[in-house]
Every structure is written in structure tokens, then in C-alpha cells.
Amino acid sequence: MTRERTDRPIAQRGDRTRRRTGLRRLLAVVVSGLLAVGSSLIVTGPAQAAVPTSFTINGSGFGHGVGMPQYGAYELSRRGNPSWDILQRYYSGAKVAWKTTPLNVLVQVFGPDPYSSPSYGDTVDWTKVTVTGGDWRVRSSAGKTLASGQGTTTLRVGVMADGRAKIAVGDTKYYGHLLRIHWSGTRYYKPTGKPAVVTVTGAHGAYRHGRLNLTARAGVPNLTNELRLNTEYLYGIAEMPSSWGLAGGRSALAAQAITARSYALSKMTVNDRCLCHVVDDVRDQQFTGWKKENEGTGGKYGKAWMAGVDPTVSTETKARVLTYGGTPVAAHYYSSSGGRTANSEDVWSSRISYERSVSDPYSKAAPGNSYRSWSRKLTQAQARILFGLDDVKTIKVTATWSSGQARTLTATSSTGRSATVTGKADVVRSTVGKRTTARSMPAAWITSITAVA
The missing domain is CATH 2.60.40 (Immunoglobulin-like)
Incomplete structure (x- = not known):
């Protein structure tokens, strides 16, 4: 936009007086002309069109619009559609099948960002691990017990300049390239003992199952939760409201569980930057562990979520998976469509064969x-x-x-x-x-x- 210049030269005092007198005479002539013309005066300058504020x-x-809209899945579930029908409706040409799966998955819950994603990842050189409600122990990679205890205990975990990890129990420190933290009520330590729950300062979950593996990566303590893929990991996936399972949406929860499992299966190569398969947030999938599993008063909503997961599991190493051409797929999902889902290449760049645009009147019809x-x-x-x-x-x-x-x-x-x-x-x-x-x-x-x- 061009602005009017304000750097005109300043007139001398005498010039200004003479000009003022001349202007008065000119104004007098103009005013008399206006009085004579009266209402016939017409302004011919350009009109300025009004613009909105x-x-x-x-x-x-x-959401992005690619793949399964979760509200659409919820409404289809309320109408009686099973999980496999919901998934095959939104993922063109895909099939839900029983597949053999790995037993475990490694989930990074604290550590450096392995994906070069801006604003993600931890950067501090130490944090705290708190065990509540049971027994615990620290072990070396060779299986030697280094420390153990009972009751609520906070361990300080960090890294050394030489690339080793360290755990401080009170004033005593333990070092190693790989250290493990176990707690009671898990398959790794006192399975029939009092169940303990672990939290990590700076992480957004709580951990009832599996074990924590501590390594040093990029000068940061790197903690992974090692879990059973088909149950313990899926029980902690926080991507869909558990309450839907109590309102006709159990098939939607099952569809979400199958999709989450399929995504994890597509990531089964260990990433050296985190010594993990997946991270615990939206860079992969939101995993909050025990917080999801124990959600609601008395775990009411968590139980509803698990009731959606369980029908998708046959054994610890066999479960329902979303496939395309017989291979597990990394399927995208999001909250709600505007009436029709999107082709993947219309939203991002790559064309994904099973993510085609399909009609979705169900998202708008879903309650809530x-x-x-x-x-x-x-x-x-x-x-x-x-x-x-x-x-x-x-x-x-x-x-x-x-x-x-x-x-x-x-x-x-x-x-x-x-x-x-x-x-x-x-x-x-x-x-x-x-x-x-x-x-x-x-x-x-x-x-x-x-x-x-």
C-alpha cells in the first residue's frame, strides 16, 4: 500500500502569510459558486467500495481426512457394524485377517527424538523414575540384581560422558550401557506379587506392565517400556474415547485396536536412535499405559477399552491385523470427516492404494x-x-x-x-x-x- 508523502519543504513565514490571504479569496469564490449551484453539485471522484472488517x-x-474417521467408526458401530466391516469400508481393498505377530514391542517413553521432529524429544541429562505400591529391582544387562527394595521409591536415572547410563538409589550409583528396572506384578518380577505402578518425570504415561530399559542416547537418558504387543501395549493406546464402549461403540474400539496394532507391526525394525519400535506420542501413537487402562472410577472406562481390545486377540502372538496384499499396513486415522474421506495424495504427497476417498455420512451423524x-x-x-x-x-x-x-x-x-x-x-x-x-x-x-x- 502506497502512503502519502509527508516530507514536503516547510514554507517561510512571509510565504505562508501571502498564501493564506490568497486562499481566503479563492475560498470565497468557491463558496459563492456552491451557493449558486445548490443541490445540483455532483462529486465525480472515484467511489471507495466498502470492505468487511x-x-x-x-x-x-x-483432522487430515485420510483413512478412518473415528466418529464415523463410532456411528457405524452404533448401527451394528462389526470392526472388520468398519475398517474395510474406510480402507479400500484392505482386509482384516488373523496374523502371527511378534511377542513384544519397545515403546520409548523418555529420551531424544528419533525422527528429527521439531519441538519433540527430551534434552535433559537426568530424570526420575518412581515406583509406587509394590517391590522393585535394578538389573544389569547380564541379569545381575544390583539393587532392590519395597514401597514407594524414587530412582534418579541419567547418563555419563562415556556413553553409559546410570541409576542412583540413594547415595549409591550403578552404571552400564543397559540397565533394567523391574517391578512386582509383572512377568519380569514377582508375577503374583503386589502390582506396582511406575511413573517417569517428564513422561505423560504411567506403567503397570513390562519393564523399563535404560540406555544413553544423544546425551539423554533413553527409557523404553518393553511390553506384550497384542495386549499390554494395546491396553495403553489412548487414541479413542473409552466411554464409547459403553454406548454402542465397542466395535469402533476394536477397529481402533486393530488399526493401532497394524501400525505398530509396520514399525518392527528397531530404531537405533531410541532403541525402540515406536514412541509414545502422536509421532507414532499416543500411549499412556496404565492411565488408559485404569481410566475412570474403579477403572470403568479402562475396562470398556480393554473389552474392545480383547476380541481382536487370539494368543500372545496371534491377533487381528489390517492388511493390504497380505501385509500389515500403517493406516492413518483422525477424528471426523466433513462428509467424505480424502485420497492420501490430495492431503500429502504419496498415493496410498488403500487410502482412497469414500463417502462418510456417519461422522456428522455420530452423537457428541x-x-x-x-x-x-x-x-x-x-x-x-x-x-x-x-x-x-x-x-x-x-x-x-x-x-x-x-x-x-x-x-x-x-x-x-x-x-x-x-x-x-x-x-x-x-x-x-x-x-x-x-x-x-x-x-x-x-x-x-x-x-x-
């Missing part, structure tokens, strides 16, 4: 879905920045992907200039969303954009 973006859905409709505010100032125009008078969705997600938004200024924002669905979602007053947008399914005067 803001825009309301209305939309539907929550607060994202069946939503709105976001875009101010005039942010609209100008978003589109690079001097002002923005209108914004329209001028192209969509096959899912109905926005592909191109076109803005027009008061002078008729236009500009567009265009891209993959998730790019449009993030680009537009960060300019709204909420700094984010739930999804790219935009139903209308309304100007606010």
Missing part, C-alpha cells in the same frame, strides 16, 4: 461430535496478509479436492484485483488456519466464507 469461515470435520460444524474468524488485517492484497472484499472456495476439502481459495479486493491460496488439503488447512484468531483450523472441509461488515 472480518470474515467467518464455516466448516466441518476435524462437536466438529460436525465449526467456525473461525479471519480479520481484515490477516486476510490482507494471507492473500497479499491491499484489502479483501470477498473470499470464495473456488476449487475442492474429491473429498470436498478446500483446494483453492480466491480473494477479491475492492478494486477488483484477485489472489489465491492453493495447495494440498493439509497445506490449505494450516496456511489459512494460522491466520485465524484461533491460530488453527480444525479441517479443510470449508462449507462457506461470510463477510462481516
